[in-house]
Structures are given as structure tokens and as C-alpha cells.
Amino acid sequence: MRSRAPAPSEPAQGTEPDATRGPALVAGPEPPRPRGAGRGARRKGRASAWRWLGVLPFFAYTTLFLLVPTIELIVKSFEGPKGSFSTANVSRLFSGEYLSAYATSVELSAITAAAGGLFGLFIAYGAVHGRLPAFIRPLLSTFSGVAANFAGIPLAFAFIATLGPTGVVTSLLNRAGLHIYNHGFTIFGMAGLSLTYIYFQFPLMILIISPTLEGLRAEWREAAQNLGATPAQYWRHVGLPLILPGLLGSTVLLFGNAFSAYATPYALTAGYINLVPVQIGAILQGNVTVPNPQLGDALAFGMIVIIAVAVTLYVLLQRRAARWLP
Amino acid sequence: MAALELRGVRKQFGEVVALRGLSLEVASGELVSLLGPSGCGKTTALRIIAGFEHPDGGELLVEGRDVTRIPANRRNMGMVFQAYSLFPNMTARENVEFGLKVRGQDRARRQRRADELLELVGLGGRAGRYPNELSGGQQQRVALARALAIEPAVLLLDEPLSALDAKVRLQLRQEIRDLQKRLGTTTVYVTHDQEEALSISDRVAVMSEGVLEQVGRPAEIYRDPRTPFVAEFVGTMNRLEGKLAGPTSVLVGEAGVPLTVQAGHERAPGEAVLVLIRPESIAVEEAASAAEVDSARARGSLGGRVLAFTFLGPVTRLVLDTDLGPLVADVPSIQALTYASGTLVSLRVDPAGTHLLGAG
Structure with missing residues (x-):
């Protein structure tokens, strides 16, 4: 590239202070800073601090009531009765009633997450894309908001009143000639408990999957149809891959929701169905032969691990499924 | 036989009548634009052709075959939507392949076809990109490319350029036209942009409130509008009310200012008429004084003054207060450099640029 002569208004090369010639040549007054520049920077800093102040309570809260207890729980899981390091409590999770409690909890959570999720998905899809009257959406949202939080003892009693041995629905079915209790069903067993869980699982699914379904644009369905796709082909190649990340996330959330439920199974089955939260509750209440609070910590630690595995799996699947997301 | 024919198609959404017996024929290889303002029924017509909406009455024929009751996925029509409708979970190539894939075409063939088409639309190097890229x-x-991949019987374009910026819009509309001509695909193009419709269509169908107002070649629509709606919707039009005084003379307004108009109409003297004049059919000349304007009037010109002006690039649009009433005229921008609000002007209306419609 050819060099060009410096323009008259430009400083010629070599006229700038040269640091190698000694301090006398570089020493000089600093170029004047615009008035108020320092104040501006300080103000900017203060504004930034104010912004952080807004979320400070959140961080303080989660540190105090989530992070610290989790760390303590993990530490205590590896403590023996005298406070020394021990893997005995964690080892007990892999045998006997505790292993069985995990298996039952995972089974119940998986069944109700899948069934409730599927049921909720269909209802949400109908509400979002089903061209139903306008009042249906808010009605469904309100119901879902209430039903998703309707758990514990009231829910248990509601189901006993409807599907218990003398419940309203049971009586109606009996009158219709269908004696469900003669066919092995009981509201106090695994099937009854699953049905009860689904009551709060599917409304939760409606609430959390609706935004994903709203993002499913009508143009995609029409474009697929226009190009010759049948509804099944549209769902296989377009619809399902698009909602998959949201669907996975929602199912994991439903799994976690069921996995940690305590009051509903306790009220309904009085602890006869062996679930991890029920085991932890028994230890906390001292309903055990040999009190061992560290075992409760270990059981809770086990729950954290299972949820962490589920979330990691979800993140991995989502990354794989959602390469196209901006 | 027409490649596509709509016969008396009617459609109503609740109380709203979207189409009131639309009839239109599109010849093979022709590009016809449905032009009209929002809510005129043009998109409804396109959706009925695509099979996304079912008409309440009338028939739709493709190559003489009645397809009115055939579902959208069996009509073999390619559609480009207004909003970006690419499947976001597929790359550009996979999007183009989709129609062939659901038809069961083997992978190698459909990939070859997709690559050919992407090359044709100038995206050969971007086949592996996702839409968000x-x-x-x-x-x-x-x-x-995706719509063309299935070799559609009819290509449907629903305002495909409306979401793009002006420069890309101009470029792409020409590319669409070139490609359509090269492939000879029968095309229906929906737009509310009259410039777009006039520039790329073989014929333009102007619609208003579910009715086809006029169908014709772009120049015909522009020069010879059949209804006041077409006259006003397509381009800018001056509209003057008057009474026909002779075969080429109209007395405009209550003052009865004479204006020479084009001969060849079939209207009788004394009939109330609408005189339509395009802004480019008015020649404007700056006048130094009121006396100069009067002198021009004596020579058969009209007088007026500039009320406002808008620079439009090569031309400047003037809003004038004239002997005929308010008029809009386009003059070369170089001429309008000295104009200001209040500038006195003399003007002449080119009789060949006038058009008469019945005032009723």
C-alpha cells in the first residue's frame, strides 16, 4: 500500500511525545476532561448498583433458604451420628425399604407426569388451537391455576368422597353395574393415588405448555398441508419437533412436582405406600425405631440427585432438539 | 381451458361477507395479482384456492377439474405466505425437500431437486442454514423454492414481500417475476401494494368489499379505470365533478370552468360526469405575476398557486389551488426547485390523460 503525505491538519508523524526520550518530554498537563465526566461515571455506577438492588432480595432469599440448606443437607448426608464423615446413610439408600421407596416414587411420578402431561397437552392444544369460544381460554386458565394448587388433605378427602368405597362416583358406577372395588381398584392404592396426582398434574401441564403451543404458528401447519402433508406427517416432522423442548421441560417439571408431593399420599394412604417424602416425613417426626436425622438428609439428597439427573437429561435433549431456536 | 377458474365463489364469516360471487379465470403460465385494500377478500380468495377455507358457494376448477371439495394437501398448490412460514426445525434444504419427502420421493432425488431450486433462488451456498440464520x-x-419444488399446478403468493424492507422488496419482486416467467408457473399473487401488482403482473384483478371491480392488464387498469374505486385505489387520481358540454368539453364545478377531455367516450352532452386526471397529465409552469397567469388563461391554460409540495425523488408532487379546484400534479423535481408555498403557476391538462366516468 502506498503511503500518503500527512494532510496539513493532521499531526505529522514524530511530533508526538516520545516516551523513550525521558519523562521531561512526556510530562505535561493531561488533556482537560469534560466537566462533569467524573460525576457522570459515578452516577452511572450508582444507577447500576440500584439496578442490582432490585434483585438483591431474591438472591438473599435463595441463598438463605435454598443454597445454604442444600449444602447443609448434602454435608449432613455424609455425617455419622457423632458428626464424623460417613457414607453409611447414603449406602442405605441402595437397599431395602429405601430403595423400594425411590422405585415407587419414581414410578408414581413417571406415570402421573406422563398421563397428566398427555391429558393436559390435549386439553391445552384444544384450548389454544381448537377454535373454541373465547370464554373457554380464561375459564380453563383459572381452573388450572386453582386445580394445580389443590393438593394435600383437601384433595385426598375430595377423592375419598368421590372414588372412595362409598364415594359418589363409586356408587354411580356400582349402580351401573361396574364394581371397581371388586376389580382390584382402591383409592388407597397405587392406582387411586395416581388418579389423585393426575388431578393436580394435568392443570399444571395446561398452565406451562400453553405458551409453547401458542408459539406453534398456524402458517407451519398450513404450509405443511399445502405441500401435501397429512396431519400425521405434519406432527411427525414439524409440530412435535417444535414443541418437544417445551414438552420435555414441562414433563420434567411434572415429574418433580409429583416426586416431592407429601401431604396428598400421606393423607390418602396414611403412609402405606412407600414413597421417599413419606419416609423423610417419618424420620423428621421421629416415627422410627432409631432416630437418625442424617438418614433423612441422605434421602433428601437422593431426591436432589434424581431431579438433577432428570433436569440434566432435559437440558441435553432440549439442546439436541432446539438447535433451530434463536 | 383456464389453468385456474373461480366461478361465483362466495364466502361469509359470521355477519361479514368476504366474497360476493367472485369469478376469475387465470390462463396457464399467467401471473394474476389480486389487488385491494385490507379486508377486500383477496386473502380469503387465495385461501379458498389453496383449500384452507371452504367456499359457501361457487366452484373452483383447476385445469377444468372441480377441486372445490378436495382437501388442501391433495391440491398440489405451492404457497408462499406473508409471514415467514419456513419450518424452523429444518434447514433451508430440508424445507425445500419437505413436499417431496411427504410424497415419498427418495432422498437422493429430492436433495438434488432442493439444491437445484436453492441455486435457482440464489441460495446455493446456504442450504445447510436454519431459518433463524x-x-x-x-x-x-x-x-x-419450497413452493416450487412440488411443481405446483398453481403457485400462490400471499403478500410475500410485505415483511421485507423496501430495497429487498424491489429486488425480490423482480426475481419472483423472472422465475415465474422462466418456469411458466401459473401464479396468483395477493398484494395491497398497487405498484407491486402493476409491476409484476400479466393481469391485475382489483377487489373491493368482496367484489371484483376490474380485471385487466396493468397499463389498462392504470389508464382506463372502470370504476371510481379502481381510479382512486390504483395510483393517485384527481377527481373532478362536471357536466359534459360537448364531445371533448366538460364544464367543471358549479362555476362551469371549461376543460378539454379525451374524445371517444359514449356519453351524451348534459350528462353529469366524473373527470379523472392523473397527476402526471398536468403540465405546470411557474408564473412571475398574476398578470402572467391571466395571460396564460387567455391562451387556454388554467391558473393556480402552489399550496404544498412533496419531494418524491425524480418528481415533486404539488398540491395546487387551481381554477378547477384543488389538484395534485407531478412535475420533474429539477423544475420544482424554485417552487415555494404560494408560487403562482399556469397549468394545462393533457386531454389524452383524462378519463370520464358516469357521476352516478
């Missing part, structure tokens, strides 16, 4: 114009090109 493409610009708006590139996405619409992919959508066009």
Missing part, C-alpha cells in the same frame, strides 16, 4: 429476504426465497 437467514435474513427475511433469504427466508422468502427459500419459501419460494
Whole structure:
């Protein structure tokens, strides 16, 4: 590239202070800073601090009531009765009633997450894309908001009143000639408990999957149809891959929701169905032969691990499924 | 036989009548634009052709075959939508392949076809990109390639350029036209942009409130509008009310200012008429004084003054207060450099640029 002569208004090369010639040549007054520049920077800093102040309570809260207890729980899981390091409590999770409690909890959570999720998905899809009257959406949202939080003892009693041995629905079915209790069903067993869980699982699914379904644009369905796709082909190649990340996330959330439920199974089955939260509750209440609070910590630690595995799996699947997301 | 024919198609949404017996024929290889304002029924017509809406009455024929009751996925029509409708979970190539894939075509063939089409729309090097990695114009090109991949009986374009910026819009509309001509695909193009419709269509169908107002070649629509709606919707039009005084003379307004108009109409003297004049049919000349304007009047010109002006690039649009009433005129911008609000002017209306319609 050819060099060009410096323009008259430009400083010629070599006229700038040269640091190698000694301090006398570089020493000089600093170029004047615009008035108020320092104040501006300080103000900017203060504004930034104010912004952080807004979320400070959140961080303080989660540190105090989530992070610290989790760390303590993990530490205590590896403590023996005298406070020394021990893997005995964690080892007990892999045998006997505790292993069985995990298996039952995972089974119940998986069944109700899948069934409730599927049921909720269909209802949400109908509400979002089903061209139903306008009042249906808010009605469904309100119901879902209430039903998703309707758990514990009231829910248990509601189901006993409807599907218990003398419940309203049971009586109606009996009158219709269908004696469900003669066919092995009981509201106090695994099937009854699953049905009860689904009551709060599917409304939760409606609430959390609706935004994903709203993002499913009508143009995609029409474009697929226009190009010759049948509804099944549209769902296989377009619809399902698009909602998959949201669907996975929602199912994991439903799994976690069921996995940690305590009051509903306790009220309904009085602890006869062996679930991890029920085991932890028994230890906390001292309903055990040999009190061992560290075992409760270990059981809770086990729950954290299972949820962490589920979330990691979800993140991995989502990354794989959602390469196209901006 | 027409490649596409709509016969008395009617459609109503609740109380709203979207189409009131629309009839239109599109010849093979022709590009016909449905032009009209929002809510005129043009998109409804396109959706009925695509099979996304079912008409309440009338028939739709493709190559003489009644397809009115055939579902959208069996009509073999390619559509490019207004909003970006590419499948976001597929690359550009996979999007183009989709129609062939659901038809069971083998992978190698459909990939070859997709690559050919992407090359044709100038995106050969971007086959592996996802839609979110493409610009708006590139996405619409992919959508066009996808619609063409299935070799559609009719290509349907629903305002495909409306979401793009002005420069890309101009470029892409020419590309669409070139491609359509090269492939000879029968095309229906929906737009509310009259410039777009006039520039790329073989014929333009102007619609208003579910009715086809006029169908014709772009120049015909522009020069010879059949209804006041077409006259006002397509381009800018001056509209003057008057009474026909002779075969080429109209007395305009209550003052009865004489105006020479084009001969060849079939209207009788004394009939109330609407005189339509395009802004470019008015020649404007600056006058130094009121006396100069009067002198021009004596020579058969009209007088007026500039009320406002808008620079439009090569031309400047003047709003004038004239002997005929308010008029809009386009003059070369170089001429309008000295104009200001209040500038006195003399003007002449080119009789060949006038058009008469019945005032009723």
C-alpha cells in the first residue's frame, strides 16, 4: 500500500511525545476532561448498583433458604451420628425399604407426569388451537391455576368422597353395574393415588405448555398441508419437533412436582405406600425405631440427585432438539 | 381451458361477507395479482384456492377439474405466505425437500431437486442454514423454492414481500417475476401494494368489499379505470365533478370552468360526469405575476398557486389551488426547485390523460 503525505491538519508523524526520550518530554498537563465526566461515571455506577438492588432480595432469599440448606443437607448426608464423615446413610439408600421407596416414587411420578402431561397437552392444544369460544381460554386458565394448587388433605378427602368405597362416583358406577372395588381398584392404592396426582398434574401441564403451543404458528401447519402433508406427517416432522423442548421441560417439571408431593399420599394412604417424602416425613417426626436425622438428609439428597439427573437429561435433549431456536 | 377458474365463489364469516360471487379465470403460465385494500377478500380468495377455507358457494376448477371439495394437501398448490412460514426445525434444504419427502420421493432425488431450486433462488451456498440464520429476504426465497419444488399446478403468493424492507422488496419482486416467467408457473399473487401488482403482473384483478371491480392488464387498469374505486385505489387520481358540454368539453364545478377531455367516450352532452386526471397529465409552469397567469388563461391554460409540495425523488408532487379546484400534479423535481408555498403557476391538462366516468 502506498503511503500518503500527512494532510496539513493532521499531526505529522514524530511530533508526538516520545516516551523513550525521558519523562521531561512526556510530562505535561493531561488533556482537560469534560466537566462533569467524573460525576457522570459515578452516577452511572450508582444507577447500576440500584439496578442490582432490585434483585438483591431474591438472591438473599435463595441463598438463605435454598443454597445454604442444600449444602447443609448434602454435608449432613455424609455425617455419622457423632458428626464424623460417613457414607453409611447414603449406602442405605441402595437397599431395602429405601430403595423400594425411590422405585415407587419414581414410578408414581413417571406415570402421573406422563398421563397428566398427555391429558393436559390435549386439553391445552384444544384450548389454544381448537377454535373454541373465547370464554373457554380464561375459564380453563383459572381452573388450572386453582386445580394445580389443590393438593394435600383437601384433595385426598375430595377423592375419598368421590372414588372412595362409598364415594359418589363409586356408587354411580356400582349402580351401573361396574364394581371397581371388586376389580382390584382402591383409592388407597397405587392406582387411586395416581388418579389423585393426575388431578393436580394435568392443570399444571395446561398452565406451562400453553405458551409453547401458542408459539406453534398456524402458517407451519398450513404450509405443511399445502405441500401435501397429512396431519400425521405434519406432527411427525414439524409440530412435535417444535414443541418437544417445551414438552420435555414441562414433563420434567411434572415429574418433580409429583416426586416431592407429601401431604396428598400421606393423607390418602396414611403412609402405606412407600414413597421417599413419606419416609423423610417419618424420620423428621421421629416415627422410627432409631432416630437418625442424617438418614433423612441422605434421602433428601437422593431426591436432589434424581431431579438433577432428570433436569440434566432435559437440558441435553432440549439442546439436541432446539438447535433451530434463536 | 383456464389453468385456474373461480366461478361465483362466495364466502361469509359470521355477519361479514368476504366474497360476493367472485369469478376469475387465470390462463396457464399467467401471473394474476389480486389487488385491494385490507379486508377486500383477496386473502380469503387465495385461501379458498389453496383449500384452507371452504367456499359457501361457487366452484373452483383447476385445469377444468372441480377441486372445490378436495382437501388442501391433495391440491398440489405451492404457497408462499406473508409471514415467514419456513419450518424452523429444518434447514433451508430440508424445507425445500419437505413436499417431496411427504410424497415419498427418495432422498437422493429430492436433495438434488432442493439444491437445484436453492441455486435457482440464489441460495446455493446456504442450504445447510436454519431459518433463524437467514435474513427475511433469504427466508422468502427459500419459501419460494419450497413452493416450487412440488411443481405446483398453481403457485400462490400471499403478500410475500410485505415483511421485507423496501430495497429487498424491489429486488425480490423482480426475481419472483423472472422465475415465474422462466418456469411458466401459473401464479396468483395477493398484494395491497398497487405498484407491486402493476409491476409484476400479466393481469391485475382489483377487489373491493368482496367484489371484483376490474380485471385487466396493468397499463389498462392504470389508464382506463372502470370504476371510481379502481381510479382512486390504483395510483393517485384527481377527481373532478362536471357536466359534459360537448364531445371533448366538460364544464367543471358549479362555476362551469371549461376543460378539454379525451374524445371517444359514449356519453351524451348534459350528462353529469366524473373527470379523472392523473397527476402526471398536468403540465405546470411557474408564473412571475398574476398578470402572467391571466395571460396564460387567455391562451387556454388554467391558473393556480402552489399550496404544498412533496419531494418524491425524480418528481415533486404539488398540491395546487387551481381554477378547477384543488389538484395534485407531478412535475420533474429539477423544475420544482424554485417552487415555494404560494408560487403562482399556469397549468394545462393533457386531454389524452383524462378519463370520464358516469357521476352516478
